[in-house]
Amino acid sequence: MKITVASGKGGTGKTTVAVGMALALQADGNRVTFLDCDVEEPNGHIFIKPDIQKNEDVFIDVPEINLEKCDFCGKCSEICAFNALLVAGESVVVFHELCHGCGGCNYFCPKGAVTLIPKKIGTIEMGTAAEGLNFAHGQLEIGVPLSPPLVDAVKKKQNGGITIIDAPPGTSCPAVHTVRETDFCLLVTEPTPFGLNDLALAVEMTRALDVPCGILVNRAREGWDIIDKYCKQNNLKILMKIPLSREIAGAYSKGIPLTFLDKEWGVAFRRLFRDIREMVESERNNRHQW
Amino acid sequence: MRIAVSSTGPNATEPAEERLGRCNCFLVFDEAENLLEVITNDAASSAAEGAGIKSVQTLIKHKVDVVLTGRVGPKAMNAIMAGGLSVYTGVSGTVAQSLKSYLKGELQPLLAPNSAAHAGQVPRERAGR
Numbered sequence: 001m002k003i004t005v006a007s008g009k010g011g012t013g014k015t016t017v018a019v020g021m022a023l024a025l026q027a028d029g030n031r032v033t034f035l036d037c038d039v040e041e042p043n044g045h046i047f048i049k050p051d052i053q054k055n056e057d058v059f060i061d062v063p064e065i066n067l068e069k070c071d072f073c074g075k076c077s078e079i080c081a082f083n084a085l086l087v088a089g090e091s092v093v094v095f096h097e098l099c100h101g102c103g104g105c106n107y108f109c110p111k112g113a114v115t116l117i118p119k120k121i122g123t124i125e126m127g128t129a130a131e132g133l134n135f136a137h138g139q140l141e142i143g144v145p146l147s148p149p150l151v152d153a154v155k156k157k158q159n160g161g162i163t164i165i166d167a168p169p170g171t172s173c174p175a176v177h178t179v180r181e182t183d184f185c186l187l188v189t190e191p192t193p194f195g196l197n198d199l200a201l202a203v204e205m206t207r208a209l210d211v212p213c214g215i216l217v218n219r220a221r222e223g224w225d226i227i228d229k230y231c232k233q234n235n236l237k238i239l240m241k242i243p244l245s246r247e248i249a250g251a252y253s254k255g256i257p258l259t260f261l262d263k264e265w266g267v268a269f270r271r272l273f274r275d276i277r278e279m280v281e282s283e284r285n286n287r288h289q290w
Numbered sequence: 291m292r293i294a295v296s297s298t299g300p301n302a303t304e305p306a307e308e309r310l311g312r313c314n315c316f317l318v319f320d321e322a323e324n325l326l327e328v329i330t331n332d333a334a335s336s337a338a339e340g341a342g343i344k345s346v347q348t349l350i351k352h353k354v355d356v357v358l359t360g361r362v363g364p365k366a367m368n369a370i371m372a373g374g375l376s377v378y379t380g381v382s383g384t385v386a387q388s389l390k391s392y393l394k395g396e397l398q399p400l401l402a403p404n405s406a407a408h409a410g411q412v413p414r415e416r417a418g419r
């Protein structure tokens with residue numbers, strides 16, 4: 001079972017939730033893998049404190065043009081969906097920072113003038129924390145603005161059992177790559193108009209990807225019910241609320257997971273997981289009937 | 291010489307567009323102000339980054355020598371230089387007016403990018419005008 005924890009914007013407490021759930025399930029004897037796909041700003045390791053045992057570089061294949069063979073027909077530039085190639089007169093310019101390494105130019109070049117050469121885009125670090133808890137995160141190479149291929153590589157590190165994935169914030173490519181093809185997406189938000197605005201975008205994303213979702217309200221306060229209203233109107237389920245608390249904020253700033261703060265959080269996160277599992281199963285059954 | 295103006299629409303009476311990568315079309319004129327061609331800019335509707343590069347590719351394909359526009363990002367500027375085009379900025383008013391300003395020597399040649407890079411489609415309100 002693969003659960004992504006995502007949010008429409010940064011700083012909502014997504015990592016707190018993902019870490020909390022992973023540790024609570026591990027403490028209960030489950031085999032858990034925690035994948036930090038927030039490759040631009042990974043911070044799950046601060047709380048999980050894994051023992052890193054392995055590094056793996058991630059490459060994409062970028063084109064190199066053989067000008068002896070090229071007749072400057074422009075085909076490669078035409079088919080590149082990422083605008084990474086420019087054919088101008090007697091030269092072909094490769095914009096490396098835009099190339100996604102799809103290999104299309106190599107495939108379509110009628111003259112066989114495109115060679116693909118590997119370019120390092122980042123590193124994956126893997127290790128274990130406590131008994132039964134695997135950990136992996138990706139670290140983007142400095143100056144590489146392109147994270148989706150690295151996200152995909154981190155996602156491959158799942159290891160059976162339960163996989164909890166910390167997604168990059170937002171609803172653009174890296175988040176989409178993280179959430180797609182997972183079993184469930186837990187959306188973390190705050191009970192403010194800004195929180196709602198970003199949540200609505202994130203909900204749209206999960207619907208477009210056909211991934212069932214549920215909501216977790218962080219920094220919840222008595223009477224701040226903007227998210228509750230939205231969820232009721234849109235037939236969404238609020239699965240858990242974490243109150244606004246100085247104690248929780250303090251623990252976060254010291255890198256202490258919620259489950260270490262109070263045993264009750266372990267219970268709450270396991271209940272959250274049970275609810276998610278039920279939703280996933282009923283969703284599966286529904287789909288079978290169709 | 292073929293002079294292209296980034297435009298909001300297919301007629302010379304329409305407002306010129308400041309954004310090179312996101313203009314709807316390019317109107318190509320000769321130095322006598324005759325409209326030679328209207329080129330649709332496919333990059334305008336694409337969500338991918340690098341719309342400026344794609345626009346420049348279109349201009350190169352249509353053998354444009356000079357382009358009049360407003361803002362040019364760093365990647366598009368590289369593309370313009372690679373393609374050997376000249377670019378002048380400061381279009382304002384209609385396409386026809388912008389062309390006239392250029393012919394009178396009132397527009398500024400651009401030698402370095404004058405707009406920050408941005409990822410993909412920029413929401414209208416943030417794009418400014």
Ligand code: SF4
Binds near residue numbers: 071072
């Ligand atoms: S498709 Fe091949 S031959 Fe055509 S311009 Fe690109 S590299 Fe050159």
Ligand code: SF4
Binds near residue numbers: 099
């Ligand atoms: S590999 Fe794909 S993204 Fe990169 S330049 Fe070729 S076609 Fe474009």
